[in-house]
Amino acid sequence: MAILLEQACSLLQENSRQMPVVELPLAACYGRILAQNTAADIDFPPFARSPLDGYAVRFADVKHATADCPVSLEVIDDVPAGMVPRTAVRAGTAVRIMTGAKIPAGADAVIRLEDTVTVNGFINIITAAGADRNICRQGEEFKQGAVLLTPGSALRDGALGILAMFGQDKPRVYEKPRVAILATGTEIVAVNQLVEPGKIRDSNSYMLAAKVLEAGGEPVLLGQVRDNIDDIEQRLEQAADIDLYLTTGGASVGDYDLMRPLFERLSVRPLFSRVAIKPGMPVLAGCWRDRLLIGLSGNPAAAGVSFELLIRPLVRRMAGVRQIERPRAAAVLQQKLVKTGPVRRFVWAECIFDNGRLAARPLLLQSNGMMAGLLEANALLDIPAFSPPLVAGATVAALLL
Amino acid sequence: MAILLEQACSLLQENSRQMPVVELPLAACYGRILAQNTAADIDFPPFARSPLDGYAVRFADVKHATADCPVSLEVIDDVPAGMVPRTAVRAGTAVRIMTGAKIPAGADAVIRLEDTVTVNGFINIITAAGADRNICRQGEEFKQGAVLLTPGSALRDGALGILAMFGQDKPRVYEKPRVAILATGTEIVAVNQLVEPGKIRDSNSYMLAAKVLEAGGEPVLLGQVRDNIDDIEQRLEQAADIDLYLTTGGASVGDYDLMRPLFERLSVRPLFSRVAIKPGMPVLAGCWRDRLLIGLSGNPAAAGVSFELLIRPLVRRMAGVRQIERPRAAAVLQQKLVKTGPVRRFVWAECIFDNGRLAARPLLLQSNGMMAGLLEANALLDIPAFSPPLVAGATVAALLL
Known part of the structure; x- marks a missing residue:
């Protein structure tokens, strides 16, 4: 039976x-299946930071700046990425800041380098276009404690990046x-x-x-x-x-x-x-x-x-994969399919996108052998038992390989 | 500039x-890129063979067989798969034959086991349903000399099967x-x-x-x-x-x-x-x-x-790959996309099949960081320079990752 x-x-x-589960070095984990939860061990970004090269300022100081009426600020510090600001920004001052660097205390906006003119240790802010403030807030991407990956996740570019971000240099995988x-x-x-x-x-x-x-x-x-x-x-x-x-x-x-x-x-x-x-x-x-x-x-x-x-x-x-089934989609037959019958039948097919729709071309060399069909097949059409012969244009279910 | x-x-x-090109054992070639042409060194199948277990017969002998009026044939040989028939089929005789075995000389049809009844070294053929003859002809899948794979083919299931079929145990790959x-x-x-x-x-x-x-x-x-x-x-x-x-x-x-x-x-x-x-x-x-x-x-x-x-x-x-570009497809925006401008923009997105059409959901966490977006992204939307803001329902070009 x-x-x-x-x-x-x-x-x-x-x-x-x-x-069973094994610990592997992160660099060897591509394509593996995660066997652990991964939570953010810190906020990300871990501190408020600048997305561009410019000057950290107090927005109140610069909100009326224009090219005709620039605001002049004294530059009191310089924060490269990876360094810690040594000074807070006070009224009338600015701190030079690089992409990725920590925003100094007191600053609530960053003015792009292009919107400033340097004059003897001072800068003239010539536009208030920094009204969007150019500050990436601490934790705006991930809050500390948030569970980001769970067992069963396939480790590809994004997941490996996240494991790295949160210090998982030896994740547990299946x-x-x-x-x-x-x-x-x-x-x-x-x-x-x-x-x-x-x-x-x-x-x-x-x-x-x-x-x-x-x-x-x-x-x-x-x-x-x-x-x-x-x-x-x-x-x-x-x-x-x-x-x-x-x-x-x-x-x-x-x-x-x-x-x-x-x-x-x-x-x-x-x-x-x-x-x-x-x-x-x-x-x-x-x-x-x-x-x-x-x-x-x-x-x-x-x-x-x-x-x-x-x-x-x-x-x-x-292997611990969460999503074990192939994705299914509706596809439009590009040619008739007469080989149906009382038994559910699977037909190798090549599916292509045709104007935003999925079109399926059955590969016929499958009575015996069919290695040639496998070369081109990217789908299996799922034809129910007792289906009548299908005409071109009929919609069928396709498993996408 | x-x-x-x-x-x-x-x-x-x-x-x-x-x-450069290197020879690798076939079992190590998964995912590699082929650096040679591969032609069929023999016909495939290399000989006419039976696709099922049954009896090789002369169709002329059995074409009028029915359950009421069966045709009786003497069984004169037995050909398991992998063996060579020792006898030709003559009028009034049959040769037992297994799936994959070589069709004996003289036979031009195979009757399924189910359509026969065995009686003391003879068989009664009770239906002529073998009119499709059940013979896989020599070379019906591949003709000797046909070029089946060319440099640049990615070696996955079908291509590896074909390399094996035609004796390439150490293919040249990049x-x-x-x-x-x-x-x-x-x-x-x-x-x-x-x-x-x-x-x-x-x-x-x-x-x-x-x-x-x-x-x-x-x-x-x-x-x-x-x-x-x-x-x-x-x-x-x-x-x-x-x-x-x-x-x-x-x-x-x-x-x-x-x-x-x-x-x-x-x-x-x-x-x-x-x-x-x-x-x-x-x-x-x-x-x-x-x-x-x-x-x-x-x-x-x-x-x-x-x-x-x-x-x-x-x-x-x-790496020698022939198809270096991602496939492109038209996708329907599921939500508006206002971040357009004078520069061509690429937007990480998740595309899903929605009733046979591709629907794209832009992933917005990409100003800075965006590892979370990469987890879900399976497409990059290609928004042309000077595109106006796009409304939900607009069609966009998607690179499928």
Whole structure:
């Protein structure tokens, strides 16, 4: 019995574990998933500061300044960025201040350098255009104590900048799940091997390894193994420190489909064997020694779809990612799609923006193989079961890859 | 004089070099940029094969088969995947065949297992539903000699699968450009240092390092240095094997802006010093010892925009990427945008799909700092010079990050 995709996803996630947490140097955290809350340890900016080079003044002194009637102020100090003002600004005085420097006490405005004229230790303020005051207030970006990042955040430019701003030089992140990939099938040979009659090279392992990396896991290639249950068992047993086992091939019910007998031999606790989607209906999933072992189809089109829909959310859940699903969007079919039927179907497609709308072009080379389709695909169209054939212009749901 | 963004990009690219080429094991190639053509070395599939488990037959024998009037055939061979058929199919015979196995000579159709009944070494074909023949023809996916990948292809799932299919176990890829990042400014302290009055921690280095990684480069963090031209020079001199030098801070014309005097001291051949965009107008770019040296603003909002518009395309060009620009799309403003003016302006924004259309929400915290904006930003809105204030509902151009 085939189970629904959502049920299959839930079963996998219920039977998976989140990865342990590790401290990493900040510079090594790109692409990692945060495992801690991060609060501002100080206000930011930590002090009122100037956004430009100019003069810190009392606004009351300069509010009537014009080019015809400039206001003259004595310059009593100079504050470069990184230094602390030594003097307060008093009536009739100004302090030269650099971008990023702390506003001296007594000042409540900064006049841009361009709006001043220097005359023998005094400045003439020639415009009151500083009415917006040019002061970045203490804490205007972040208040001390504010929680800025929470567990599950993906660490990219902005998040890494914030961790740095608030002193997190060794953030706690999740370890990456190590995902074993074993290609089974007597017809499969290694990429550097001679392709004898009846054989093909192993392309699934590399395609799936790329998808594991993209999902935030660490692929562990176990190579290729012929259709022999002892060999398959041995290869799986030899792999060390694996968090999730994937195989390709032998997941169906034919004479040489060895994953079912393997599950029995290894006392795998079965979860499901078929998912009600096409392609990728045969998927054998179970629990082996507290890890998930999942047998995908040997057909790259089917294995690719199964990975996207079942394995990627699982890997992301294990990796601690908050948002495990692909974004969904409505897209307009650019050509008809007749391959519908009683089973929910996923169709690789290329989506482009067409005048602010998303247009989807189904990639048709997916009956068998379809590596070429994967080159161009940036979406999977989700066609419901019992959908009628769809005409060009119809709106469909797209998972954006 | 500020030059146009497009001119600045051209100058940088004209003065850059593409990275050298290196051979890498296929499993290490994820995310790399291909530096070779890849043609199919064999047809794919390399032989006619069965897409399912069943019986290879002569279609002429079975075309009238029905459940009421089945056709009986003698089973004369069995071809597992990876094996070579030993016998040709003759009239009145069938060969058992597994998914992926080579079609025996004489057969021109495969009948699904489900449409047969086995009786003592014979099979009864009970439906002629095999009229589509169930044969994947030799070369139906790829013809031998077809060029499938060209230099500049990013190696992700589909491309890695294709390299594997055609025996490329050590593809030639471009080396990643090593991009030095030096944060200058007396106000800047390292992330693990005490934040004394007047100081802030270095967040730009980590934000930019993330952007370098995302662009396909390898960041080399040179740390933080105070506003001292000797110190800055020394730090740049000490960095080894750098393909591109970036600094933050000191790129403007204030008393403590040291990048201009540094350029003179190092005999940097200047390219430009201002780009006609906001934020990020001051950018000091030149050639130093056959490498580009680019001084960005110390303001994260400005440095981030400069990176996106100038540095990212440059890094991608150096890295060998074919598509160096971000995709552009029209987006509908969800709120008004009054901050326009005589200079072309870029505005961080969050774009979401709203009923198949792209809707843009400008992120306003970008006067100064704006790390929080970067957390949510997935687009940069491109507002032309002399644009009037824009109302909610107006269409704008968005660069999709």
